[in-house]
Amino acid sequence: GQSLEQPSEVTAVEGAIVQINCTYQTSGFYGLSWYQQHDGGAPTFLSYNALDGLEETGRFSSFLSRSDSYGYLLLQELQMKDSASYFCVPPQDQAGTALIFGKGTTLSVSS
């Protein structure tokens, strides 16, 4: 089976840097995904780490360490519009099973 842990809430101010950590337990060998969901909206795909290391896309970066079953999402130069829920989606046990989303982390950015 799968289990994952990420903080339920994080608060920060505009311009700051925030790191949302994710630890998981799974026997899967695929990568780690992150999704963003604004209040009232649908989740949208943010990033995917197929391999260990850091992936950077603009202000957002995502990191994966398979050996530690750990990843994080790094958001830089925070903006108000980054206020949203962020879901860490751990590796599937196998290609024939569905992704598990969990409870997510609610990020609140204030001015």
Added chain:
Amino acid sequence: DADVTQTPRNRITKTGKRIMLECSQTKGHDRMYWYRQDPGLGLRLIYYSFDVKDINKGEISDGYSVSRQAQAKFSLSLESAIPNQTALYFCATSSWGETTSTDTQYFGPGTRLTVL
């Protein structure tokens, strides 16, 4: 036009009524999913289908049923709705390995269901 559509977008119904939520997609994906979202509980998987002849239960399938009428259509039914099924329901689609070596999922706009 949206790639994944859900109808209705909002629905209020009474306890004991049968209700169907519909999902259609134009992405050509073979995999489709139904999730429900409740405050503080994140996204929980109800049912999923990896092709037209494949239906699988998710973590919270009790009280729900699904039908995969075609590759592009996946409907969720509540045979006898109860108040604790009040939630936001999302349909999603994916195609393994389309852009990454995983199931990148594309969500519909959601259906807000209230059971009185």
